[in-house]
Amino acid sequence: MSWYPVSLNLKGRNCLIVGGGKVAERKLKSLIKAEANVTLIAPKINAILQEMREAGAYHYLNSTYQANDVNGFFLVIAATDCSDTNSRVGADAESQAILFNSANSSEYSNFYPAAASQCGDIQLAVSSNGQNPYLAKKIRKYLDQKFDKSLQDEVLELGRLRNQMVKDTLGLGEKEKKAFMKDNLLEKVEALLDKIDKNTWEL
Numbered sequence: 001m002s003w004y005p006v007s008l009n010l011k012g013r014n015c016l017i018v019g020g021g022k023v024a025e026r027k028l029k030s031l032i033k034a035e036a037n038v039t040l041i042a043p044k045i046n047a048i049l050q051e052m053r054e055a056g057a058y059h060y061l062n063s064t065y066q067a068n069d070v071n072g073f074f075l076v077i078a079a080t081d082c083s084d085t086n087s088r089v090g091a092d093a094e095s096q097a098i099l100f101n102s103a104n105s106s107e108y109s110n111f112y113p114a115a116a117s118q119c120g121d122i123q124l125a126v127s128s129n130g131q132n133p134y135l136a137k138k139i140r141k142y143l144d145q146k147f148d149k150s151l152q153d154e155v156l157e158l159g160r161l162r163n164q165m166v167k168d169t170l171g172l173g174e175k176e177k178k179a180f181m182k183d184n185l186l187e188k189v190e191a192l193l194d195k196i197d198k199n200t201w202e203l
């Protein structure tokens with residue numbers, strides 16, 4: 001089986017993290033970057049999570065996980081140091097077809113967060129499907145360092161051009177549309193790819 005790669009829009013979505021240690025903290029930071037609305041349940045949280053709570057970065061429930069605490073959440077992450085708890089959270093999430101990731105077991109996980117970095121609208125994401133997250137992180141860092149952040153403006157410009165062309169070609173037939181795009185846009189994309197090749201890739 002191959003896993004289905006996807007980019008999720010979590011803006012304003014209710015997401016739950018169970019656990020309050022280092023792993024929960026990393027997961028929380030990436031959900032906050034995605035502007036999710038995060039609730040965290042744990043009887044104890046580390047010092048950084050404490051600071052973030054005081055700053056109002058997420059909602060905190062000072063408790064151990066209770067059955068069906070997952071109710072109503074779009075996405076749930078179990079990051080406790082108790083694999084039984086993580087499995088219970090997973091079983092509850094799975095029974096409601098909620099997106100679920102466990103930090104210590106792939107038993108119920110129906111997604112893995114990729115090792116990812118953002119360069120403007122280009123997202124670099126690497127996954128090892130649970131085989132070796134450390135390797136995924138290393139490959140992500142390698143790509144990140146090779147990718148020139150100055151290309152961000154050019155990618156945005158390509159987006160603007162493309163939107164304009166979609167408007168300009170309204171009413172044209174499929175064939176004419178394709179020809180128009182090829183003449184006006186693909187050349188610019190190729191030029192950008194050449195630039196990436198020459199300036200940033202040393203593969």
Ligand SMILES: C[C@@]1(CC(=O)O)c2cc3[nH]c(cc4nc(cc5[nH]c(cc(n2)[C@H]1CCC(=O)O)[C@@](C)(CC(=O)O)[C@@H]5CCC(=O)O)C(CC(=O)O)=C4CCC(=O)O)c(CCC(=O)O)c3CC(=O)O
Pocket residue numbers: 026027030101102103104105106112113114115116126127128129130131132133134136137140
């Ligand atoms: C299955 C998965 C479930 C999940 O957590 O989603 C999982 C599981 C485990 N990770 C472990 C360890 C580490 N994980 C990292 C880092 C990351 N781990 C991430 C994802 C995933 N980790 C999922 C698979 C994704 C995939 O394969 O692609 C990343 C990509 C995304 C994220 O979590 O945000 C993020 C990199 C982000 C980035 O920087 O780009 C580091 C490195 C570090 O922290 O510096 C270490 C220490 C080094 C080491 O031990 O390898 C252990 C052993 C724990 C133990 O020893 O007990 C387990 C448990 C097990 O494998 O059973």
Ligand SMILES: NC(=O)C1=CN([C@@H]2O[C@H](COP(=O)(O)OP(=O)(O)OC[C@H]3O[C@@H](n4cnc5c(N)ncnc54)[C@H](O)[C@@H]3O)[C@@H](O)[C@H]2O)C=CC1
Pocket residue numbers: 018019020021022023024041042043044045046063064065079080081082085102103104133
């Ligand atoms: N996916 C990953 O990248 C990694 C995963 N791990 C795994 O993740 C687990 C957690 O790692 P850390 O954050 O370092 O552990 P930690 O020990 O720092 O934190 C565990 C947290 O879980 C909470 N907790 C325990 N029982 C709970 C319950 N019933 N309900 C709610 N919260 C509960 C604790 O209060 C604590 O806040 C490890 O046991 C390990 O299996 C570890 C390192 C990396």
